[in-house]
Each structure stands twice: as C-alpha cells, then as structure tokens.
Amino acid sequence: MALADDADNLTLHTDDYEINMMATYFEKGMADRHAVFEVYFRKMPFGNGYAVFAGLDHLIDYLNNLRFTDADIDYLRAQSDYSEAFLDYLKHFQFHGTIRSAQEGDLVFNNEPIVQVEGTLPECQLIETALLNIVNYQTLIATKAARIRSVAGDDPLLEFGSRRAQEVSAALWGTRAAYIGGFDATSNVLAGQQFGLPISGTHAHSLVESFGNDYDAFKAYAETHRDCVFLVDTFDTLKSGVPAALKVAREMGDRINFQGVRIDSGDMAYLSKKVRDLLDQGGFPDAKIYASNDLDENTISSLKMQHAKIDVWGVGTKVITAFDQPALGAVYKLVSVENDQGQMIDTIKISNNAEKVSTPGKKQVWRITEQKDSKSEGDYVALAAEDPRDEVELYMFHPQYTYINKTITDFKAEPLLKDIFKDGQLVYEQPSLSEIKQHANQVKDMLWPEYKRMLNPQEYPVDLSQAAWDNKMNLIKQIQHGHENHLQ
Numbered sequence: 001m002a003l004a005d006d007a008d009n010l011t012l013h014t015d016d017y018e019i020n021m022m023a024t025y026f027e028k029g030m031a032d033r034h035a036v037f038e039v040y041f042r043k044m045p046f047g048n049g050y051a052v053f054a055g056l057d058h059l060i061d062y063l064n065n066l067r068f069t070d071a072d073i074d075y076l077r078a079q080s081d082y083s084e085a086f087l088d089y090l091k092h093f094q095f096h097g098t099i100r101s102a103q104e105g106d107l108v109f110n111n112e113p114i115v116q117v118e119g120t121l122p123e124c125q126l127i128e129t130a131l132l133n134i135v136n137y138q139t140l141i142a143t144k145a146a147r148i149r150s151v152a153g154d155d156p157l158l159e160f161g162s163r164r165a166q167e168v169s170a171a172l173w174g175t176r177a178a179y180i181g182g183f184d185a186t187s188n189v190l191a192g193q194q195f196g197l198p199i200s201g202t203h204a205h206s207l208v209e210s211f212g213n214d215y216d217a218f219k220a221y222a223e224t225h226r227d228c229v230f231l232v233d234t235f236d237t238l239k240s241g242v243p244a245a246l247k248v249a250r251e252m253g254d255r256i257n258f259q260g261v262r263i264d265s266g267d268m269a270y271l272s273k274k275v276r277d278l279l280d281q282g283g284f285p286d287a288k289i290y291a292s293n294d295l296d297e298n299t300i301s302s303l304k305m306q307h308a309k310i311d312v313w314g315v316g317t318k319v320i321t322a323f324d325q326p327a328l329g330a331v332y333k334l335v336s337v338e339n340d341q342g343q344m345i346d347t348i349k350i351s352n353n354a355e356k357v358s359t360p361g362k363k364q365v366w367r368i369t370e371q372k373d374s375k376s377e378g379d380y381v382a383l384a385a386e387d388p389r390d391e392v393e394l395y396m397f398h399p400q401y402t403y404i405n406k407t408i409t410d411f412k413a414e415p416l417l418k419d420i421f422k423d424g425q426l427v428y429e430q431p432s433l434s435e436i437k438q439h440a441n442q443v444k445d446m447l448w449p450e451y452k453r454m455l456n457p458q459e460y461p462v463d464l465s466q467a468a469w470d471n472k473m474n475l476i477k478q479i480q481h482g483h484e485n486h487l488q
C-alpha cells in the first residue's frame, strides 16, 4: 500500500485533536491569533548528563511540504462535521510561522526550550504531533549513540540496527541520528544513499551455513570481494572459524584486503583475546576484531574493563530502539497567546507536580561559558526581550532551589535557539551531515567531564533569569487567586 500520493507530504500526520482545535479557532474568529509554543523535555534521557539534539533536517522537510491535498480535504470531509468554510481554509492553508531551534548536534538539557514555534494558533497547533514525533525520536537516538561513543573511545562504531528498528523510517532517521551522536557508519544501504552516510558490512551466519563450513564460505566470499571481514563464530570460533579465516587470508594473499574477523556470540572478552593471539601468531597483526551481539554502552564499557581485544563495535538493537528508554518525553506547550485586544498574554500550565508547571513567556536559551576556557557555566533561560550580553554580571540561580546561586562576571552568552523559518520562509542554511557531526563533537568540549560521565553525572544548571522566574511566580499567584486569564 502506498502511504500517500506525495510521500514527503506528512500534513495529515497529526493528531485528530489538532485539526479539531484548528476548526474551533477558525469558527470562533481566532484563526489569525498569534501564539508561541515551546518544546522541552523534563528528564534527561538514560540519566545522561546531556542530550544531543537531532531531527531538524526532517522537520524542515516536513514543513516545506506542509499543505492539504484535495484527497486530504475529501478525507477530512468524510471523517467529521467540519464546515465547508473550514475545509476551504485548510485547502488554502500555508505555513507562515516562525521557528527557532537548537541545531542538530547541539547539546540540550531538560527544562529548556529546544524548539520554539510562533505563528497563528491553527498553524502552531497543526504541527505539534509531527514536530514532537521527529524531535523526540531523533534526539533520543542521538543521545543513546553519544553514550555509546563515550565508552568506545576512538574505536569505530558501526550501526547494525535496521532489522530491529521500529519500522522503516525509524531505521533510516535513527541511523542518521546515531551518526550525529557518534557512530561512524551504518549497515543500511538506503540510509547511505539518502543521507550520504558511510556504509559498511561484513556477512551473516547464513553464508557459512549455505556453504556448510567456514573455509568454503570464506573462500567463496574472498573470491568475490576485495575487502573481507569473516564471521568466525558459526560453529566454533577458535577451532574452526579463525583457522579457516587465516587459511583463506594466506591463500588469497594480496588478492584480498583481509580486514579482520567478527565475533557475534560467546564470552567476548575471553574469545577476543584468544582470537587476537591466533591472528598475531598467524601473521596478521593488523587484522581487526569486530564484535557484535546485543552490545550497548554497558557491555562495551565492561568489555573494555576486561581488556577485551576488540577493535570495531557493531551495535544494533540497543541503539536503534533506545532500548532502555523508549521515549524522550518532550512536550509542546503554549507559552504566550494574543488576546482579543491584540496583546500577547503569557500562559501557564499549572500542576501539583512542580516539574510539570510550564514556564510562561516567549524565551531564549543562553549558553553561558567562561571567557577564559570556554567551559560551560550553565544555561540561562531568559524572556525573549532580555539579552544577557548587555549585562556585566549575571546572577544565576536554581529555579526550584533558589538558594543555589552564583554570580558570574567574565562570561560569554550564546543563544541556543537559532532562526530556522521566518514567516514561513526557510532562513537557515542547512549544514551538511559531516558539518553537523563535527559540530556535535566540538560542542562536547565545552562541558566539564563531571557532566559527561556515563553513571550519575552532575546535573547541568538550567536556570531561569530573574524576569522569567518573576513572570512565572506572578502568573502562578494570579491563578491561585482565581484570576485566570480571560482572553476573549
């Protein structure tokens, strides 16, 4: 079944309630009301000290193709009680909004806006689902990949997860996100073609089974390929797999590039050391040992501690499915909306759970670093009208435990949210994937190691400016005193 006549058009990839709300705004004469929504997540994924932002490229594609086709309108007409006037509005709908966002590869933290959408109420509402879907998944995978990179050192990391990913587009966009987070190549050929990712591949057990023994399989492979990595664990790694690999490598000599062997089961610390000895004694000290089988940052870290002689890591299921945390949990909250007098009114979502109280007002995130070493002091979430670069000293305090505070003087402040779309026009010059990867690598340097350790990292400060904090407290008080906003 074809998904849509225009595969890039994901306009109906939205929740029914978004279109229902659009209809209400339209019918109530509020379709031109201006609004600001912000995306943020509440908890750091995997207990990591930072997250790696990804998804902007797909988000831009999505917005560039946002329009209701005739078939979409017919479908909506058949599904609901929308008026013809509203359907006609959808037919002529174009995205004229403004998007500010972190860039792919940027480090982002909990409780700060990572994407901001400004536009009419209906257009902001329509894109919520797809935006969250894209950013939630890709940021999660890029972060998982960064954790795996953090224990792998400089070893090559290959992404093998397509067969285990949650369907096709997760495999494709997921492997791109894993590349941004720190992987070097993917086994997915379509991802290579579509995104320009380096691809890489060895062979499966089925090849060995098809030939009935290691030697015949490796020999056949060597006669049909120049670059060879032999999978040695189908029958017996040490007694049969590695000896057969060595025999074929010797027989083929310069006719092949014997890159090494792959182990996919058993005790990989023990086996890799034994295999290393066999390769070295067999005259192939440069042959590499590849390992795969349910690897993640914990097993790789453990194998490193056991001094396993593994050179290249193939990681599938656990990176592509973000195995230990299936969702990032980023949300999309209205922070400001125009009233019937044309004034922007800040809005808040109250909850008994302090973490769930949203921070009202259109904001910018300022990354504060020390002048002397460019190391980060924390993020300063300020109202859009504020500019900490005008300040000589900056008072930073924890938004809940306000007694935790510091005043810093010799600082640089860089805005995290950059202009992507302005009034519907793409104004962002999209970097290449290799530039994104390089950026992701570089920005990690600004974090102190305490925020980067895999287990129990320090909590990175994400502070509110005094004005943003006062604004939040005032709105909470107003609501507690029964003065809810009446925008009509």
Ligand SMILES: Nc1ncnc2c1ncn2[C@@H]1O[C@H](COP(=O)(O)OP(=O)(O)OP(=O)(O)O)[C@@H](O)[C@H]1O
Binding pocket: 264, 265, 266, 267, 268, 269, 270, 292, 293, 294, 295, 299, 302, 303, 306
């Ligand atoms: N020395 C080791 N230290 C820590 N973890 C290891 C070590 N050796 C292997 N592992 C991991 O232990 C797990 C073993 O999984 P599993 O029981 O599925 O493998 P297996 O029995 O060797 O092979 P098979 O996939 O054929 O069942 C894998 O996640 C593997 O990466």
Ligand SMILES: O=P(O)(O)OC[C@H]1O[C@H](OP(=O)(O)OP(=O)(O)O)[C@H](O)[C@@H]1O
Binding pocket: 160, 161, 163, 164, 203, 204, 205, 206, 264, 292, 293, 294, 295, 314, 315, 316, 317, 318
């Ligand atoms: O374990 P993962 O991290 O998900 O990595 C991908 C796995 O996919 C392959 O196994 P599979 O059993 O699917 O095929 P095979 O016959 O090649 O072993 C490969 O050998 C890895 O074990």
Ligand SMILES: O=C(O)c1cccnc1
Binding pocket: 160, 161, 187, 200, 201, 202, 203, 262, 292, 314, 316
């Ligand atoms: O190339 C490989 O070795 C590979 C590819 C996909 C899954 N497992 C292994």
